[in-house]
Amino acid sequence: xxxxxxxxxxxxxxxxxxxxxxxxxxxxxxxxxxxxxxxxxxxxxxxxxxxxxxxxxxxxxxxxxxxxxxxxxxxxxxxxxxxxxxxxxxxxxxxxxxxxxxxxxxxxxxxxxxxxxxxxxxxxxxxxxxxxxxxxxxxxxxxxxxxxxxxxxxxxxxxxxxxxxxxxxxxxxxxxxxxxxxxxxxxxxxxxxxxxxxxxxxxxxxxxxxxxxxxxxxxxxxxxxxxxxxxxxxxxxxxxxxxxxxxxxxxxxxxxxxxxxxxxxxxxxxxxxxxxxxxxxxxxxxxxxxxxxxxxxxxxxxxxxxxxxxxxxxxxxxxxxxxxxxxxxxxxxxxxxxxxxxxxxxxxxxxxxxxxxxxxxxxxxxxxxxxxxxxxxxxxxxxxxxxxxxxxxxxxxxxxxxxxxxxxxxxxxxxxxxx
Amino acid sequence: xxxxxxxxxxxxxxxxxxxxxxxxxxxxxxxxxxxxxxxxxxxxxxxxxxxxxxxxxxxxxxxxxxxxxxxxxxxxxxxxxxxxxxxxxxxxxxxxxxxxxxxxxxxxxxxxxxxxxxxxxxxxxxxxxxxxxxxxxxxxxxxxxxxxxxxxxxxxxxxxxxxxxxxxxxxxxxxxxxxxxxxxxxxxxxxxxxxxxxxxxxxxxxxxxxxxxxxxxxxxxxxxxxxxxxxxxxxxxxxxxxxxxxxxxxxxxxxxxxxxxxxxxxxxxxxxxxxxxxxxxxxxxxxxxxxxxxxxxxxxxxxxxxxxxxxxxxxxxxxxxxxxxxxxxxxxxxxxxxxxxxxxxxxxxxxxxxxxxxxxxxxxxxxxxxxxxxxxxxxxxxxxxxxxxxxxxxxxxxxxxxxxxxxxxxxxxxxxxxxxxxxxxxxxxxxxxxxxxxxxxxxxxxxxxxxxxxxxxxxxxxxxxxxxxxxxxxxxxxxxxxxxxxxxxxxxxxxxxxxxxxxxxxxxxxxxxxxxxxxxxxxxxxxxxxxxxxxxxxx
Numbered sequence: 001x002x003x004x005x006x007x008x009x010x011x012x013x014x015x016x017x018x019x020x021x022x023x024x025x026x027x028x029x030x031x032x033x034x035x036x037x038x039x040x041x042x043x044x045x046x047x048x049x050x051x052x053x054x055x056x057x058x059x060x061x062x063x064x065x066x067x068x069x070x071x072x073x074x075x076x077x078x079x080x081x082x083x084x085x086x087x088x089x090x091x092x093x094x095x096x097x098x099x100x101x102x103x104x105x106x107x108x109x110x111x112x113x114x115x116x117x118x119x120x121x122x123x124x125x126x127x128x129x130x131x132x133x134x135x136x137x138x139x140x141x142x143x144x145x146x147x148x149x150x151x152x153x154x155x156x157x158x159x160x161x162x163x164x165x166x167x168x169x170x171x172x173x174x175x176x177x178x179x180x181x182x183x184x185x186x187x188x189x190x191x192x193x194x195x196x197x198x199x200x201x202x203x204x205x206x207x208x209x210x211x212x213x214x215x216x217x218x219x220x221x222x223x224x225x226x227x228x229x230x231x232x233x234x235x236x237x238x239x240x241x242x243x244x245x246x247x248x249x250x251x252x253x254x255x256x257x258x259x260x261x262x263x264x265x266x267x268x269x270x271x272x273x274x275x276x277x278x279x280x281x282x283x284x285x286x287x288x289x290x291x292x293x294x295x296x297x298x299x300x301x302x303x304x305x306x307x308x309x310x311x312x313x314x315x316x317x318x319x320x321x322x323x324x325x326x327x328x329x330x331x332x333x334x335x336x337x338x339x340x341x342x343x344x345x346x347x348x349x350x351x352x353x354x355x356x357x358x359x360x361x362x363x364x365x366x367x368x369x370x371x372x373x374x375x376x377x378x379x380x381x382x383x384x385x386x387x388x389x390x391x392x393x394x395x396x397x398x399x400x401x402x403x404x405x406x407x408x409x410x411x412x413x414x415x416x417x418x419x
Numbered sequence: 420x421x422x423x424x425x426x427x428x429x430x431x432x433x434x435x436x437x438x439x440x441x442x443x444x445x446x447x448x449x450x451x452x453x454x455x456x457x458x459x460x461x462x463x464x465x466x467x468x469x470x471x472x473x474x475x476x477x478x479x480x481x482x483x484x485x486x487x488x489x490x491x492x493x494x495x496x497x498x499x500x501x502x503x504x505x506x507x508x509x510x511x512x513x514x515x516x517x518x519x520x521x522x523x524x525x526x527x528x529x530x531x532x533x534x535x536x537x538x539x540x541x542x543x544x545x546x547x548x549x550x551x552x553x554x555x556x557x558x559x560x561x562x563x564x565x566x567x568x569x570x571x572x573x574x575x576x577x578x579x580x581x582x583x584x585x586x587x588x589x590x591x592x593x594x595x596x597x598x599x600x601x602x603x604x605x606x607x608x609x610x611x612x613x614x615x616x617x618x619x620x621x622x623x624x625x626x627x628x629x630x631x632x633x634x635x636x637x638x639x640x641x642x643x644x645x646x647x648x649x650x651x652x653x654x655x656x657x658x659x660x661x662x663x664x665x666x667x668x669x670x671x672x673x674x675x676x677x678x679x680x681x682x683x684x685x686x687x688x689x690x691x692x693x694x695x696x697x698x699x700x701x702x703x704x705x706x707x708x709x710x711x712x713x714x715x716x717x718x719x720x721x722x723x724x725x726x727x728x729x730x731x732x733x734x735x736x737x738x739x740x741x742x743x744x745x746x747x748x749x750x751x752x753x754x755x756x757x758x759x760x761x762x763x764x765x766x767x768x769x770x771x772x773x774x775x776x777x778x779x780x781x782x783x784x785x786x787x788x789x790x791x792x793x794x795x796x797x798x799x800x801x802x803x804x805x806x807x808x809x810x811x812x813x814x815x816x817x818x819x820x821x822x823x824x825x826x827x828x829x830x831x832x833x834x835x836x837x838x839x840x841x842x843x844x845x846x847x848x849x850x851x852x853x854x855x856x857x858x859x860x861x862x863x864x865x866x867x868x869x870x871x872x873x874x875x876x877x878x879x880x881x882x883x884x885x886x887x888x889x890x891x892x893x894x895x896x897x898x899x900x901x902x903x904x905x906x907x908x909x910x911x912x913x914x915x916x917x918x919x920x921x922x923x924x925x926x927x928x929x930x931x932x933x934x935x936x937x938x939x940x941x942x943x944x945x946x947x948x949x950x951x952x953x954x955x956x957x958x
Binding site: 015018021022024025026027028029031032052054055123146147148149150153165276277278279281 | 511512513514516518520521522523525526527530531533534535536537538540541544547548551585586588589608764766767768
């Protein structure tokens with residue numbers, strides 16, 4: 001035989017890294033993970049109505065999506081946000097790094113503050129939007145819909161900063177609604193009432209720390225709480241028992257999605273397609289095309305996508321615009337086509353509902369400029385309402401309106417309402 | 420003496436697809452096949468009692484659904500069962516699996532690298548974009564860029580428009596994709612060796628190139644363009660082995676009135692006054708036909724079946740230089756029980772998918788080094804599947820059929836022909852590799868079919884045993900496949916057509932070359948092609 005003998009036999013000794021890796025093999029048996037709050041949510045899930053949120057099984061509803069919505073607006077609603085992607089960004093250059101990656105001026109974000117931001121690829125297309133928490137002068141948490149570790153790590157070259165994905169390690173809850181701060185106070189988070197909108201502070205909990213920020217996705221009074229995963233259940237119990245007399249209820253995504261639409265907030269890969277997922281090149285969007293132009297800070301120096309954004313603005317290459325619509329009648333216009341003069345297609349509704357708070361039929365839509373931008377007259381939406389196996393085709397007038405669709409004083413009132 | 424409307428040389432899948440379409444257009448078609456069975460490289464044969472082997476091709480994804488529909492293959496028994504994924508075993512006793520579920524896939528990659536786990540979306544986006552660009556070209560005849568016929572100009576415009584429709588970034592990526600090595604391409608997305616090796620295998624399968632050779636990125640694309648019943652990119656097992664594909668095609672052909680003669684090896688094409696008139700079988704029998712279509716590869720067709728004097732010099736030289744190098748072999752194994760892989764949990768779906776043992780790019784490239792030196796790889800790259808985990812028809816209950824695609828195997832060993840001893844040594848390299856990961860594997864073997872390039876060429880007829888009937892290198896694609904000026908299924912000999920994988924869009928059990936050739940033939944005969952579905956839209 002002309003052949004050499006075989007080499008590289010299978011190694012018998014596995015080192016520590018290998019055994020940790022091998023120990024993680026069994027994930028294939030559970031395609032949808034439970035979050036750290038799962039035992040509590042399971043106990044409340046009377047509808048058993050689940051969806052897949054980034055590999056976790058998350059509730060669409062728990063007992064009644066209508067009533068869950070009203071819990072947000074009249075009581076206190078508890079929503080599990082643990083599946084949200086979270087990155088811990090830390091180091092002497094963390095501020096400079098994030099200033100370079102994201103659109104807003106991070107040097108203006110003081111420790112103990114949060115801002116809503118977005119970030120782009122080099123072509124100026126939006127990779128995602130999310131919230132940036134400044135936990136200390138040198139430590140941040142970035143929360144987002146999609147995953148961005150390669151982008152963040154590649155962008156970190158040349159900065160003294162570490163980026164770590166901590167989605168599974170950190171559990172999160174949103175507590176939203178008019179009684180939410182009263183619940184926090186009753187739960188013993190002393191001094192929580194001093195938090196102003198977009199403030200954050202750390203509070204002791206169960207021998208550890210919970211980070212509470214006056215933030216949320218509902219346009220209502222509320223906060224978000226982050227704890228290490230092993231403190232999740234005790235935090236849940238603490239809030240639920242304190243909130244019992246204030247109508248606290250756990251809710252699913254359907255209710256939250258209604259509240260966010262009333263607040264005029266957009267959802268990545270629902271209202272726009274993120275750049276790393278857009279298969280079709282014409283689906284890419286610049287911040288100015290999805291209503292995030294306000295974030296762009298041209299004074300602050302270079303950031304990813306700056307050159308492309310400047311060029312697009314200068315050469316008027318921005319083709320789309322995201323707008324709020326108010327539509328006549330009360331039939332939701334979900335995914336309806338938007339027309340100019342009833343016949344020329346100019347856009348698509350990405351989210352729509354009849355708003356119980358605004359008492360109006362509202363929608364978020366992406367239009368092709370100049371429609372929705374300089375031409376806002378004579379816009380219509382064609383609603384296909386399926387009623388007992390027949391489409392009722394409706395052509396309804398749509399008016400471009402400012403977002404948010406509702407503005408609740410209690411969201412920003414200081415001190416927060418105490419009832 | 421009867422003259423058939425068309426004689427198809429070779430009953431492989433493309434020959435049968437071609438025959439089906441021609442017969443359904445009203446032609447009187449004869450398929451002549453040298454073996455006693457049809458199927459070419461898509462066959463299932465029972466070489467030991469109770470076990471069906473997928474002797475050559477072993478998994479299905481690329482076969483065009485439009486063809487399945489037109490030729491009513493489900494009615495004639497074709498069913499493809501998609502499988503769940505697969506794995507690369509690592510030398511430290513672990514494995515890296517590919518799961519169908521997006522999040523399971525990410526978590527699996529995260530075991531090795533959190534960064535690479537999150538890089539997959541961008542990789543997947545870019546590969547999908549490229550596939551969407553190429554996929555519509557599969558079912559179209561490539562334009563001749565030197566011709567000024569309106570049709571060619573129209574097709575060139577179509578190509579140009581598709582290309583112009585890309586953003587400048589995508590254009591750059593497309594050009595790079597078509598010319599880069601798979602190794603370099605993967606470096607742009609991933610950092611972990613085993614993850615790169617996991618993807619790279621699709622770039623080298625069936626190709627006499629290593630992962631670091633330019634052009635291998637395209638080969639990967641070729642393997643990503645398939646689907647199983649609408650599940651894009653999925654791969655599956657044809658129930659009853661890959662012979663089920665050609666069995667259904669043969670049944671469809673016969674049901675529409677076609678005739679197949681097996682055990683009828685063509686010695687040469689009968690040519691008179693520059694025009695094909697029929698074929699002469701090995702026994703001397705002459706069969707006349709108004710046209711002849713060759714499913715054999717371009718070298719076999721024009722260097723063995725047609726006399727050189729009938730062919731233009733440049734054409735002949737280009738056919739001789741056509742790259743159709745043997746690079747792989749096949750070991751089919753009947754097992755008396757399911758092999759165990761201690762690294763793999765017993766309930767892992769990986770048992771039902773494709774398994775590999777080459778966990779680094781360097782090992783893959785070193786395996787190729789052996790090929791360059793004229794040896795089979797001491798540490799070969801295996802694409803191993805056990806179809807009986809999903810298909811109970813191929814082995815008795817509790818017993819299994821295992822298919823091992825093996826790379827690299829040179830067409831000649833140290834410059835001489837393969838010997839039986841070489842073949843046994845080649846098989847041993849495979850068994851030894853599997854045994855490292857599956858103790859007791861050897862004892863489970865009931866029977867084995869070992870096919871080096873020598874056996875594949877002799878039995879199937881593929882020159883050098885090249886599974887694609889010619890490498891999928893960029894210089895041999897589109898209007899350059901198989902040779903410039905003859906990319907539209909016609910040849911220098913009037914009435915002699917090509918319909919094998921040597922023609923556009925190339926190899927794999929896809930059926931597109933056979934279909935496209937039928938469309939050209941029917942055009943020449945001014946016959947309707949209304950029974951041929953156009954390619955599904957890519958929207």
